Amino acid sequence: MRKVIDSLLLNAVRASGFTYPHAVPQAQTVQPPQSGSTPRESDLETAIQERLKGIESGKYRANTEHVLTEFAQWLYEERDIDSLSQLSPTDCRRYAQYLRECVRSEEQVLSASSANTYYAYVRAFLGWCVRDGRINTNPATQNQATEELPEDSDRPDRQFWKERDRKALLSFVDKRVDESFEEHSSLPQHRAYRDRALVYLLALSGVRGAEIFNASEDERRNGLQWSDVDLENGTLEVLEKSRAYQHVPLPERVCTALERYRRIVEPPTAEMFVFPTEHAPSKYAAVRDQLENADEQLAANDVNKLIRDHGVVVPSISTAGARNLMQRLCEDAGLEINGEYLKPHGGRRGLGHELYSKGHAELAQTALRHSSIETTHQAYSDIQAKETAKRVDDVLDS
Known part of the structure; x- marks a missing residue:
């Protein structure tokens, strides 16, 4: 078990396109995974590939691919599972426990926030599998599994311009x-x-x-x-x-x-x-990509003049x-x-x-293009709480 966890921790550190807020450099000394540890071709792997095809956002697709690949590898090595039909709430509970141990490990490669994010990617994928008719229920949504996740006490950045x-x-x-x-x-x-x-x-x-x-x-x-x-x-x-x-x-x-x-x-x-x-290398690259004899023209002209005169798209x-x-x-x-x-x-x-x-909740919803007024209320629940406290004080003092 420890060997598998160490291998996966290293993979997490080396993953491209996915950052961990609290990754610790010491984790780089962990031994790499042994050869032959990749899961067999299965309906799980097929489902992952089909899901990735439907994701347009490059960053989200890269993050999803990384997490699901790690999840499939963990299932195969730790649970001897390579098929969606074998997956149960207990397996998801064990995965949550594994993520919790990653947070508590000496290396602490994953923060609690990242661990919860990992699980959310898996839960979203299995929800897609239900909608796509591949499984009947989502085993990752059961309380039996989610209660084992580490508590995420990290507060998101909520800065706003006063x-x-x-x-x-x-x-x-x-x-x-x-x-x-x-x-x-x-x-x-x-x-x-x-x-x-x-x-x-x-x-x-x-x-x-x-x-x-x-x-x-x-x-x-x-x-x-x-x-x-x-x-x-x-x-x-x-x-x-x-x-x-x-x-x-x-x-x-x-x-x-x-x-x-x-x-x-x-x-x-x-x-x-x-x-x-205004990044100079990007300007020069655009000129070279869009103009013939670009180097000759750059030798005789200012790059900004060439951009203006020739309509180069920077x-x-x-x-x-x-x-x-x-x-x-x-x-x-x-x-x-x-x-x-x-x-x-x-x-x-x-x-x-x-x-x-200032009392314009519906205008805020329209300006921010929230799908519902409930989303707006949730986004500014701190204002609601303050107003509620004030009204309680007014009633009690009357």
């Missing part, structure tokens, strides 16, 4: 645009306008970062293009979390920031990305790049939020928080 911080940052990016017109300014105007439009969009529209930036783990999320922007009607078309396209309503101030930015950059084609990267800033940009802007603006910076997704949460706290 009104005063949002106003301070908006004021700062407005000031940067004005300063870009000064004679000795080192900040290019197009970049000042780009950054202002980006901040206004994050702060006031409720968009998610992955909907407007390049998410490298997802081939369908390359970034927001000007063809997705309809300033006349005040909307953006984005690929939502649900993998469906939907229109995002844009407040007037966001439309104004985008319109003025578009006037400055004058995108030659609608395929240009709204927020192109990749969108990435989600990681957007976080770095927000960190730099906050540092330059003198904003520090508990030792952190205003993160892109915090703009969405901040908008919802302010709308909800």
Whole structure:
């Protein structure tokens, strides 16, 4: 048992595309798995491959493949199971216990949060197997199994932009645009306008970062293009979390920031990305990929001039790049939020928080594109709890 666990722990550390919040370097000294430990070809393996074919998101597919492969290997080596029909709630209970031991092991390769995430992937897969007619019931949903999972006490990052911080940052990016017109300014105007439009969009529209930036783990999320922007009607078309396209309503101030930015950059084609990267190697790569005799032209011209003159499509800033940009802007603006910076997704949460706290729950639902008002209530349960406490006090004091 110990040998199998050590082997799987090492696989977990080496897995590509899946990170563990509390992985410990010592785990790298564990011996690798023995040859021949891969499960036999079976209906379980077939089901895993069919499930992966139906997942469009690159990151989610990679994570699912890693977890399910490890799960199938564990079943084969520890439970002598290679068929879905053999799988029982007891087997899922043993898997939960195994994950718990991974958390408690000396190496602590898995955090409690990661262990619960692993189990959630398996449970979701077996739920798909039920819907696909491969098994009758989902053995991973039974309390008999789930009660053995380690307690997950990790709190998710729930940062939101407070009104005063949002106003301070908006004021700062407005000031940067004005300063870009000064004679000795080192900040290019197009970049000042780009950054202002980006901040206004994050702060006031409720968009998610992955909907407007390049998410490298997802081939369908390359970034927001000007063809997705309809300033006349005040909307953006984005690929939502649900993998469906939907229109995002844009407040007037966001439309104004985008319109003025578009006037400055004058995108030659609608395929240009709204927020192109300023990463120099990416610019040079785009020029070399899209222009003939690129090296000769680069030797005689500035790369930015070639991009403008020839309509070279530069990749969108990435989600990681957007976080770095927000960190730099906050540092330059003198904003520090508990030792952190205003993160892109915090703009969405901040908008919802302010709308909800001011009594506009349905408007918050619409702005954030929640599928139901119950989702909105759940997202801002802290506000509900505070309001309930206040009302109780009012009743008791009356």
